Amino acid sequence: MFLPAGSQDETGIQISNRLRASEIFRRVTQKRDFQQISTPVVEYAHTFTNEVAGMDLHSMLKWFNGEGEIEVLRPDWTAAIARAIAGQHPSKQKWSYQGSVFRFDKEDTENRQAGIEIVHADRFFGEAESLLTAVTYLNNINIHSYVIELGHTGIFDALIAPFTFNKDDEEELLKAMHDKRSDLVEEIVGKSGNSELVKPLLALIDAYGSRDIIDQYRKRWADREDLTEILTHIEKLIDLLEASGVTEVIVDLGRVKNLPYYDGIMFRGFLTNDGSTCFSGGRYDRLYQQFEQTTSAVGLAFDVDELAKHMEPEQEPEKICIIASPETHAIAEKFRMEMEEQVVDIQYELKNQTTYHQIFQVVEENSQYKVVEK
Known part of the structure; x- marks a missing residue:
């Protein structure tokens, strides 16, 4: 029989590599003192669609239960874990997880992930530990050709803060910036009557490359303490990565959040042989506001399916x-x-x-x- 769009069978090396990647992730995070956590694959839709989490219900696999409430297959680990650990004592800071998420808006409906969340910790420590755990894990599965990208939601937010956009226009602008569509950015900003914002945003789309970008924009934003503080923060993370042996680090000052709850540093890992994304994550302090908590929260998730495609097959025994x-x-x-x-x-x-x-x-x-x- 045929399979639904987005579903696929697997055999052989892909399965073997994925299982090996999962076991290595378990060992790496255990050694770094992460506590394992698992959440149900079926959750109430509100966990992900509430005002703070802000995810789109249309992209989820969903149905009505017997009480008329909408249930979904887990579309996101971070929001689910926030729900699960909101009542935990703040001394429990480091969590690791493995399992699938399900979304209609991805090429594959089921995507297997392994990830970490660091909550209630010092802000820089959480970001540093997230990135260094990623480096350690990739090294342990013998993937060495990758690039780490750093961005920050605060740059775009600070630039548009003095201007007025309705909700729909702001969402369209975010998407246009995310897709680096200069034509759409110019159209949306012009239509909203904020034409003086066009030039700074178009420049931001091209603010992408090596750490030299930071020096360029530190001069450009010399009178903006809020923006230069963000640049200094990004530079500290680059220093950390380079001191830890990572030579390929890039900066995207024009990157915007792809999930509503991100509110600070963002990072992604790209495999250099084909440009595929192997991990992504960032800061999401505001996600805990729904639980009346003001705290620090950061994490990242690996695409285990993608990693398995790029891992060398295990040497077969006799x-x-x-x-x-x-x-x-x-x-x-x-x-x-x-x-x-x-x-x-x-x-x-x-x-x-x-x-x-x-x-x-x-x-x-x-x-x-x-x-x-x-």
Whole structure:
């Protein structure tokens, strides 16, 4: 039968790599003292669509339950974890998770993620620990060709703050900036009567590249303490990454939030061989306002499916076959248990001997069974 759009079957190396990526993530985060957490795959839609979280219901897989309330398959880990840990003691700061999210607006409806959330911690510590955990994890799965991008929601917010936009225009402007559509930015800003904002926003779209961009904009924004503080903050994170051995760091001063709850530093990781995004995240302090908490919160999520595509296959162990029969299967099984390092297959009839490094068979000799090489 055919599958729905966005669904796919998987076999072989992709599954093996993904399981290995998940196990390595568990070990890396355990060693860095993250506590594991899991949330239900089915949640109330309000967890994600409330005024603070602000996610779009149309992109979610949803239905009405027996009480007439809308339930969804989990579309986002961060909002779900915020709900789950809002009542936890603030001494519990570092959390890790693994599992799927489900969205209609992605190429694949199901996307497998592994991620971290750091809550109630020093702001710079949380950002530093998030980025360095990402570096450690990528190194541990032998992915070394990647670029880390840093941006900040505060730059766009500060530039448009003196101007008036209705809600629809502001959302359109955010999308146009996100897509780096200069033509749309100019059209939206002009239509709203804020033409003097056009030039700064168009310049911001091109404010992308090495850390030299920071020096350029520090001069341009010399009279804007709020913006130069953001530049200094980004530069401190670049210094941290470079001191930790990361050589490919880029800055996107024109990046805007792609989820409503982001409110500060944002980061992404790109694989250099094809430009695919392997992780993304950022600061989302405001997400906890719905729980009447003023706190620090930051995190990131890895696209495990994408990472699995780029991981080198694990070296296959020696593969052995034992030819047995219903009467000798138990003898073959005992022999299999003694071979801890090899992959051992038991067959009653050998159909393709080229797939095995060695072939054994159970034979009867002097009224006793034994396993011999064929």
